[in-house]
Amino acid sequence: MNKQKPIIALDFATKEAAIAFLNLFKNESLNLKVGMELFYKTGMDFVQYLKEEGHSVFLDLKLHDIPNTVKSAMKVLAQSGVDMVNVHASGGVKMMQAAKEGLEEGALNNHKPLLIAVTQLTSTSQTQMNEEQQILGAIQDSVQNYATLTQKAGLDGVVCSPLEASLIKEATSNKFLTITPGIRLTSKSNDDQTRIMTPRDAAKNGSDYIVVGRPITQALDPVEAYQYILKEWQAELK
Numbered sequence: 001m002n003k004q005k006p007i008i009a010l011d012f013a014t015k016e017a018a019i020a021f022l023n024l025f026k027n028e029s030l031n032l033k034v035g036m037e038l039f040y041k042t043g044m045d046f047v048q049y050l051k052e053e054g055h056s057v058f059l060d061l062k063l064h065d066i067p068n069t070v071k072s073a074m075k076v077l078a079q080s081g082v083d084m085v086n087v088h089a090s091g092g093v094k095m096m097q098a099a100k101e102g103l104e105e106g107a108l109n110n111h112k113p114l115l116i117a118v119t120q121l122t123s124t125s126q127t128q129m130n131e132e133q134q135i136l137g138a139i140q141d142s143v144q145n146y147a148t149l150t151q152k153a154g155l156d157g158v159v160c161s162p163l164e165a166s167l168i169k170e171a172t173s174n175k176f177l178t179i180t181p182g183i184r185l186t187s188k189s190n191d192d193q194t195r196i197m198t199p200r201d202a203a204k205n206g207s208d209y210i211v212v213g214r215p216i217t218q219a220l221d222p223v224e225a226y227q228y229i230l231k232e233w234q235a236e237l238k
């Protein structure tokens, strides 16, 4: 995964819609995120097609199950040749360690995808976390706790809001990766994302990768939107 480029969330319902979108970018090699919707529809064949086309792929399936099941699933994902996979940190340290073991056992030709864990979803608000999850305190503390557990389990980094990237770096290490969705072009959200930042601010706050979906995929001119975000991201990249 090239850190200089945003990861585009390829949230489309069909292979045809995803290919039509990718055709707009001609032969440019992209960082792509394949999530549940597209994966459940198209499966591993389409993921492999994206790799063969020269793209880097983050397969965002957010595994969350008992350790044995996650380990077996990760063994299979390791053989897909993708560049990044993930679990939910709330599955616990043992589950995350099992995920890592599965990837190591399944790795082909020493190619091991980066393994990261979701802390608190970027759609989750402070109130929602306190009231629904019954986790008391500040959401940043919960994110930091999950990041510390993820580091303890030996994973490569976490998914968090860019708002929390610098805090996580301080609590873990500079090498511990922060992959940050919740990217919007203004500081106000008008959709389901609640903990958001602009690409420029995300770079300033220490995000290693930004994940951007609708601001690109639903833009009137997706290539123009991508180029704008790329420029803003790279302007402040350390």
Ligand SMILES: O=c1ccn([C@@H]2O[C@H](COP(=O)(O)O)[C@@H](O)[C@H]2O)c(=O)[nH]1
Pocket: 009, 011, 035, 118, 120, 121, 122, 123, 159, 160, 181, 182, 183, 193, 211, 212, 213, 214, 215
């Ligand atoms: O905490 C999380 C974890 C994953 N995501 C995923 O990232 C993209 C964001 O897309 P937008 O359209 O830019 O909101 C999407 O695929 C999510 O599933 C996240 O947003 N937050």
